[in-house]
Amino acid sequence: MFFKRFRRQPNRPRPTTDAEFVAAYKATGNLDLLGELYERHIDLVYAVCYKYLRDEDDSKDAVMQLFEQLVTDLRRHEVTNFKSWLHSVARNYCLMHLRSQRVRVGAGMDTDLPDEDRLDQLSIAEWPDDDDALDLERALSRLPDALERLPEPQRICIDLFYLKQKSYADVADLTGYDFKQVKSYLQNGRRNLKLILQK
Template sequence: MFLKLFRKPRASSGHSRKEPADYIAAYRATGDLAVLGELYEQHMDLVYAVCFNYLRDEDEAKDAVMNLFEQLVTDLRKHDVQQFGPWLHSVARNYCLMQLRKMQAHPKAALVTGTGADLDDEPIMQLSADDADKSELEEDLTTMEACLKTLPHEQQTCLTLFYLDHKTYTEVAELTGYDLKQVKSYLQNGRRNLKICMRK
């Protein structure tokens, strides 16, 4: 692993293992990457597990582990970290979520890939990281936009406000004059009709 570049040989001794706070204090005082590398190595299994859980790709998770170490080089100098384990878990999770958002950066991605918990959860079409920069994805999104225009006005309006404009159920109801039950019905039926149109 790349951290071996920064690791100092360990002397065999009876000294007890240092606490994370000791490593952090030493790193902040000296900027010694070997100190930071030794601390990070103790938590790498956790970081990898978190990253793999979110990214679902072994190579992506390994890259994330490396990138997170580079991030810690600056973050630990800026932040006063009291509980390193939970803090690192949070940093790793946020990093992975940011990567996932980059993979689905198209403004229509929410409509394509996800729904609310009480709506039809089957995606209209699959959007993978490999597809994100390909022309066929743009073609699919163009088709989806064309199909959206064929829906009844109520369904089209609710889908646009909820997924593309990121309005809540309540906000959609206030903007359209529909009650919440109608809004949820238009959203569910609209998504179903949109999928039917795109499969033709």
């Protein structure tokens, strides 16, 4: 457990839902509450970090850094779905970390990796620079409607890769598209989604 040091204060009603924890933390700034809330989702955060960073120690460090980031971020943002918001925060943290190493990631791409892993690296290296400008909290609530407005191949690939956490190979197998098609549908789908959500 990462946050054993956090303990609930006696004689206070204990929050039960994520929304109650968020509200209580924003009202009090009590790190005990944030620690308990984060514990609930720490496996998710680690899984997201490991998906992008591909290293156990780096992923554990990211989990700790993300908690420190939440101390301020959660009090500054209106969060209606904590789990989805946290997933986005963790993903963006990892993408920013990888982007900071873009020269090494892009120029030093390992050509011995399987196709799907090389495509993962390429996708990260080419991630749009202004992606983090999106207001992810508000965008998440509009995502289902925005997805429905995408062309079917883009919608299917976005849903499988990002929402269902499938690999490039899985998406290709499930849809019958080849790797280049999957990559193209994901790139175009991301761009179109961003345009829809920014309107």
